[in-house]
Amino acid sequence: MLIKNLNLKNFRNYAEEQFAFSEGLNILTGRNAQGKTNCAEAVFYLCTGTSPRARRDKQLIKYGGQSALISAECSGRYGAITLAAEIRENGREIRVNGNKITRNADLLGNLYAVFFSPQELRLIQDGPDERRRFLNISLSQLSRPYYTALARYNRILEQRNNLLKNKDLSLVFDTLPVWDEQLCTYAATVARRRADYIAELAPLAAEAHAFLTDGKECLEISPEKKYKGDEGELKARLYDELKNNYDRDIRLGFTASGPHRDDIDIKIDGADAKTYASQGQTRTAALAIKLAEVEIFKSASGEYPVLILDDVLSELDLMRRKKLVARTEGLQTILTCTHAERVLAGKDANKIRIEGGAIKR
Template sequence: MQLNEITLTNYRNYTQLSLDFSPKLNVFVGDNAQGKTNLLESIYVLSLTKSHRSNHEKEIIAWNQDFARIKGLVGKKNSNIELTMIVSSKGKKTKVNGLEQSKLSQYIGHLNVILFAPEDLSLVKGSPQNRRKFLDMEIGQINPKYLYYLSKYQTVLKQRNQYLKKMAFQKKHDPLYLDVLNEQLATSGSVVLKQRLYFVQLLEKWANEIHQKISFGKENLAILYKSQMSLTSELSESDIYKLLLHDLKQAEDKDLNQLTTTVGPHRDDLVFMVNEQNVQTYGSQGQQRTTALSVKLAEIELINEELGEYPILLLDDVLSELDDDRQVQLMEFIDNKLQTFLTTTSVGHLEDKLKIKPKIFYISNGEVERISDDIDR
């Protein structure tokens, strides 16, 4: 899979821009606040319909403009696909080969990307919410069914929480209605949980192999799915449904007291273990960064295993956050394997690390000033 070309209209500080890319390595070079990360972000938004930098899609619309549009031509094994993503005051609109898609789950998955940005180094040390978001975004790319049931789960969860608050204030409730909400939540939640368990099992296999290589065989990495429920990967969706329904029923008094749903995938987390110790709590900064890097690289292999094609890799100024050894490991992993887009403030430090001939885009003030196939010396 590769992104052959992209066209931006009214996207942040780009009024109009059209570029075609190398199938291997593309480097966006520029000082801070010139637009290199905006360009990388546009590829992410084209893939997943949302930004990794903002929760409000309208922020990508250029100042004093009514809409922003991203159009990309994606090359896959057996076909070329044109993707279009439009954001306006009316919301989002997505098209595949010119045909508007009524559901995001019908659109997401046509262009698979893995983003590695400085904030991803906090995947290990950051909040459980960040790790749940990581699971949702990555599983959603390879399994549209997951996005569909996650959306249903979130809708029912909101209804249940609203009803809990209503019950508390009115001092009365309809137990049958709560039972219906519990059943709906367990139905969608069991699909979400089953897919998460499957994904984590595959992720651990690849991440441990990569982690061992980066640590020169000194460390083993295990990834555990942490839940209040007694979950194992061997459980079927039906088994998980029964467990979740039982736990939701058991937690009703507690939920009424706290005015929120305390059980379910929205409360779960990931735990990373290096040599059987929790790296979030006891690991060094180097171990935490190696773990984050291993997980990101594992995603690449996992997507290839599941879909039969490598995704596109987006590296947003991440090399500056890694030491020389990890930079070398990362660039060796990329070597001729998948299309990569990389942002940096300078390219001189890359010369000794690159085995791939890059296509370099020099960016200033929302414009690509020039394009080169050689690193400036």
């Protein structure tokens, strides 16, 4: 999978710019706050319909602009493809091969992308929300059924939570089984796919971590809650769990169990990474997880995703920089850094210098 070019208009700090990317290593250099990360963000947005940084799409529009435009010519899993997005204050319009799509599910899977930035340390350091977010973004690219099940699960969950706040307890007890039947159908799909994904991710991340650390540390990943059985069995158990906790959920006013509460256990040398890992260990573990994600996409599609590495080299020691760069061989990589690091010296790379939201030519 490749992105051949990228066109930006009124996106973040870009007035208008065109990027041409090589099939291998692409290095975006420049001082801080010049637009390197914004370019990387635009690529990921076109692949997923999601910004890795902005909470709201309208934040992507250049100050003073009415809309932002992103477009690219790519080689995806289904052949040559054009992707385009127009982001407005009140919404957006996304096109695939010129055809307007109404569901984000129709964008996902056309071009896989894996994004790593210093913010990804939240995957280790922050709460369960960040780890579920990682699973959701990755699995949604891999599986449209997962994306659809997750969206429907979240909608029904919101309706169930609203019902739990109702003061008419007779209505609540009469209606909960109806919502729970639907909720657990989608919960089982989400839980089963996450469990399978983590089972595939764990050994790949452990291998990548051993490579980056020269075998000096051991990374272990496992789901906090073990989901066993097929989707039918999971649905029955999830339904019973909800039914047995009606009083608790009514008292709390929200649904306190289910996939929306799940977490992943991440350990380094047997110790909880969130509690005990140093900053360097955290960074290496998060990077190993992202490299494992790359391999999962390759296994699923037969092609490597676009790998986006934003400001990662400056925070790694020389050994880990060299190992990371070696790991990108054979992948289209978009790498941002303030300077062309010496570890990149002699590398066959497409180097692009950015100043003030424009390519310095």
